Amino acid sequence: MERLHTRVLAQWSAGALVTAAVVAVVAGAIAFVDPFSLALPPLVVTGAVFGVVFVLGVAYAGLRYRSWRYEVRTNTLYIERGVLTRVETIVPYVRVQHVDSQRGPLERLLGLGTVVVYTAGSRGADVSIPGLAAERATTLQERLRDLAIESEPTDAV
Missing domain, CATH: 2.30.29 (PH-domain like)
Known part of the structure; x- marks a missing residue:
């Protein structure tokens, strides 16, 4: 069985980066419009959401790579x-x-x-x-x- 090239991890991680950025901007906008919903500054919300979504996306890319044959x-x-x-x-x-x-x-x-x-x-x-x-x-x-x-x-x- 053949596997995919390891550079596909960079491609899929780039996709995770874009997804994390979009989700983080939306979360930051929500926190900005309704600052009392989380009682956290919008920048903190944006950074936290970006970090979590990006780490999960990269982890998923790794699991996806390992499953492909x-x-x-x-x-x-x-x-x-x-x-x-x-x-x-x-x-x-x-x-x-x-x-x-x-x-x-x-x-x-x-x-x-x-x-x-x-x-x-x-x-x-x-x-x-x-x-x-x-x-x-x-x-x-x-x-x-x-x-x-x-x-x-x-x-x-």
Whole structure:
């Protein structure tokens, strides 16, 4: 089983930083508008909320990283993930419609990429593998594409 690149922890921690900042600003604004609700200065409320949310977010990112695994098998792509709820996904290559590689600004900065596998079936039937080194994302995309093509049924007439 393969794991994600460790740099994904920086990406997910950056997400925790943004979330903590937004939640802290909202909490500080509430404390500013209603200063008697907590009897604490708004700046103290903002700092405390930021600290707690950021620490929890980074801890969650670490647990999320530890739970992520994937494996390219003979006939299927197997993915394990989830902190509170464990999810095991098995994608038969015969169901794969197409495979994308995505790299957002932060991912490009960190040298990471995400592979998205779109499958036949209901709307939104896709799986993503985030936190891959950029070159690994490209090779995985090509490998999954090749396996999907190989698994297509041939019409024997």
